[in-house]
Every structure is written in structure tokens, then in C-alpha cells.
Amino acid sequence: MERNDWPRVLLAWFDVNRRDLPWRESKPRNPYHVWISEIMLQQTRTEAVKPYFSAWMERFPTISDVAAADEAEVLHAWQGLGYYSRARNIHKAAQVIAEQYGGVMPRDPEAIRALPGIGDYTAGAVASIAYGEKRPAVDGNVLRVYARLYAVREDILKSAGRKCITKLAEETIPGDRPGDFNEALMDLGAEVCIPKHPRCAACPLRAFCEASRLGIEAELPVRTKKKPQTEWQAACAIVERDGRFLLHRRPPKGMLANMWEFPMALAPEAEESRTALEKLLGGRVGELRWTLTHVFTHRIWHMRAYDMETAGAPSGEDWRWFTREELRQIPLAGPHARLAAIV
Ligand code: SF4
Structure with a gap:
């Protein structure tokens, strides 16, 4: 041949x-x-x-x-x-x-x-x-x-x-x-x-x-090494009021654009991410409810979700309260769909 x-x-x-x-x-x-x-x-x-x-x-x-x-x-x-x-x-x-x-x-x-x-x-x-x-x-x-x-x-x-x-x-x-x-x-x-x-x-x-x-x-094949992934600690809040949960819509550009997420703060260290979350929501984190490590192509989120009460939650059109039923229907940002399944 x-x-x-x-x-x-x-x-x-x-x-x-x-x-x-x-x-x-x-x-x-x-x-x-x-x-x-x-x-x-x-x-x-x-x-x-x-x-x-x-x-x-x-x-x-x-x-x-x-x-x-x-x-x-x-x-x-x-x-x-x-x-x-x-x-x-x-x-x-x-x-x-x-x-x-x-x-x-x-x-x-x-x-x-x-x-x-x-x-x-x-x-x-x-x-x-x-x-x-x-x-x-x-x-x-x-x-x-x-x-x-x-x-x-x-x-x-x-x-x-x-x-x-x-x-x-x-x-x-x-x-x-x-x-x-x-x-x-x-x-x-x-x-x-x-x-x-x-x-x-x-x-x-x-x-x-x-x-x-x-x-x-x-x-073979020859491939150059990829850039290493960056790792982030992601503190998330489960804020529930009258059967509804507070969510935030991500910005229209960039990663997971326009998708809904539980309130979240990213930082290199876990303590820092919790503090940033408390500052964002004006409250204190409560019990740890859920953890997940989610690997994206270029970054890793180590997620921890806490129960949280907040007196003055942020407002504006990118912040909304959703029922459990609605959480099944809206586009949720990547691993936040996994979190929605446990609340
Ligand atoms: S094509 Fe791939 S599997 Fe087939 S002989 Fe070559 S190296 Fe082996």
C-alpha cells in the first residue's frame, strides 16, 4: 500500500x-x-x-x-x-x-x-x-x-x-x-x-x-505549557427572606456575563473573602452550609457558602430576590446552580 x-x-x-x-x-x-x-x-x-x-x-x-x-x-x-x-x-x-x-x-x-x-x-x-x-x-x-x-x-x-x-x-x-x-x-x-x-x-x-x-x-504532539490557573477563595452568602433568596446579576461583559449568582466575594485568602462579603452585604456570616471547588479553564474557585442575615442588602436592578422555584428557571452562573440546588 x-x-x-x-x-x-x-x-x-x-x-x-x-x-x-x-x-x-x-x-x-x-x-x-x-x-x-x-x-x-x-x-x-x-x-x-x-x-x-x-x-x-x-x-x-x-x-x-x-x-x-x-x-x-x-x-x-x-x-x-x-x-x-x-x-x-x-x-x-x-x-x-x-x-x-x-x-x-x-x-x-x-x-x-x-x-x-x-x-x-x-x-x-x-x-x-x-x-x-x-x-x-x-x-x-x-x-x-x-x-x-x-x-x-x-x-x-x-x-x-x-x-x-x-x-x-x-x-x-x-x-x-x-x-x-x-x-x-x-x-x-x-x-x-x-x-x-x-x-x-x-x-x-x-x-x-x-x-x-x-x-x-x-x-507528540508538541504543546507549550499552559499558564497556571489562578486560585481564589470565594465566600458566598445564602440570604433568605420570606422564602426568597438574594441574588446578584454579574456584569454584562467578562466571565459568566449577565448570569445570576449568590452574593459572592473573591480574595486570595479565605478570611479576606469573608470580610469582603460582610462588607458587601453589611452583616456577619453565619453557619457554613456548603463547600465546592470549581475548576474553570484559567482559574479555580474554592467556594464556601454561609447563611447570612443582612439589614441593608444592596439594591438596584442587578440585585433581586428569587423564590426557590424561580431559582430553577433563571440562568445561574456556573457552580451557583449547584448551590441553588441545596438551599
Ligand atoms: S495514528 Fe496514533 S494510534 Fe495510530 S499508530 Fe499512529 S500514534 Fe499510534
Whole structure:
């Protein structure tokens, strides 16, 4: 077999081993399903995405349903997945699709790429899988597989490394089954050419793999070290009055923008965060009710929630009292949804 036969071999493997996933069920493939699943998969593991995807499609069966919904409803459906800007962008993109394309995802890859929140990867995935366009979809999995197959030693987190691999992907994607090819790479990266200990003995591409031949598969891909996460102590208050709880809406820009949270103060030390919370609410913290360590991409919150009474709670439109029932319906900022579940 020739070196450039590997895409055919990969497709034959995929025909037998493809993963059954809820977003792969529609025939022909529904571009809306591909889009939403790909954005969700950027957030978490495939298994964790399945229930979110099914619940989302039940709530918003079409792109027009997303476009017609309130932003708060969209954020609520996204709750628990993190990175809420992605949900906001889905909402904005759905409105563009409803207004400019009659509620149907455009077919042209450039038009897909121009939608809010859609980058090269998602545009490539939607265009190839749903519409059969010859477009690569290069994400972390695909970078890893190509870096190993071709023994690419460039750093895949730098643009030169990504460019080099995108070029290889453009050169190798077959014109007759581009969507299957992209999904086959995703499946190979998820099941066989996995990050730490690639399963080369079970790999259909072993005969073509340069890294395996050189015995350097564990060293690839090359990635620069990420910045360390910053750690914060987060003191939170459970302030209840007549069956309602005091919450604060986060600012419209930045992390967890516009989402509701229990009153919270962040500081490097626990004592400092408690003092800042007492100052914010004009009261003293009471019994410790709940603790949680929540890990975001770039920071960690060590959260402690206290019962608290306050004489002069802050007011203004970003401070509101909610019943328990309402707490289940509003968009809550990340781990604050976990806190809401115990009050
Ligand atoms: S042979 Fe090993 S390193 Fe190469 S593609 Fe297959 S699993 Fe990855």
C-alpha cells in the first residue's frame, strides 16, 4: 500500500467502528444538529454532551426556535456546560440564520464561518458533514492524529503548527466522503489515537504512522505549557427572606456575563473573602452550609457558602430576590446552580 492510501483505510475502519451518537442519527445529516453538538463538544466529554444535546433539541427543535427564544432561556438550557458566551453566540447566530437564511443553515462554508461563534473548525465540520463540502475540521484531536501520522514536531498550540497540519488535512481529505473522513478522524482521536497512551496495536493506520515507526508517539504532539490557573477563595452568602433568596446579576461583559449568582466575594485568602462579603452585604456570616471547588479553564474557585442575615442588602436592578422555584428557571452562573440546588 502507498503512503497516501491511509484515508481509504481510515474510512473502511470507520464504516465498521463508527460511534453511534444522538447527533449522528438524522439522515440526511441535519446541519443544526451538527452545529450544536460540535459547540457542546468543545465544552465537555462526548458522554456528558449526550443528555444536554437531547434536552436542547427537545426544547429547541429547530434553529428558528432558538432564534425566537429569550437569551435567558437559551442560557438556562446551556447551564452546566460553562463558557456561556458560546450559548449567547448560538442565540445570535440563530437569529442571523432566521433573518437572512429563512431559518436554514447556509451551505456555503464562508457564510457558515461568518456566523457569530463559528470558527474554522465548526464551519468545516458543518459544511463537510451536513453538506458534503470538501473542508477539513481541525480540532485538538485531529491535530494530535496528524502530528503523529506525519511526525510533525511543530508546536500545535502555535499558529505555524496549526497551519502545517491544516495544510496536510486539506491535501488528504477525500473529495467523495469528506464528512465521513472528518468524523473518522474524530473517532480515531477519541478511541484509538488518544492523548496519553495511544493504542497503536489496535490502530488501523499503524502501517502509515511515522511517529509509531520512530517510536515517538508518546512525545507528540508538541504543546507549550499552559499558564497556571489562578486560585481564589470565594465566600458566598445564602440570604433568605420570606422564602426568597438574594441574588446578584454579574456584569454584562467578562466571565459568566449577565448570569445570576449568590452574593459572592473573591480574595486570595479565605478570611479576606469573608470580610469582603460582610462588607458587601453589611452583616456577619453565619453557619457554613456548603463547600465546592470549581475548576474553570484559567482559574479555580474554592467556594464556601454561609447563611447570612443582612439589614441593608444592596439594591438596584442587578440585585433581586428569587423564590426557590424561580431559582430553577433563571440562568445561574456556573457552580451557583449547584448551590441553588441545596438551599
Ligand atoms: S499508530 Fe499510534 S500514534 Fe499512529 S495514528 Fe495510530 S494510534 Fe496514533
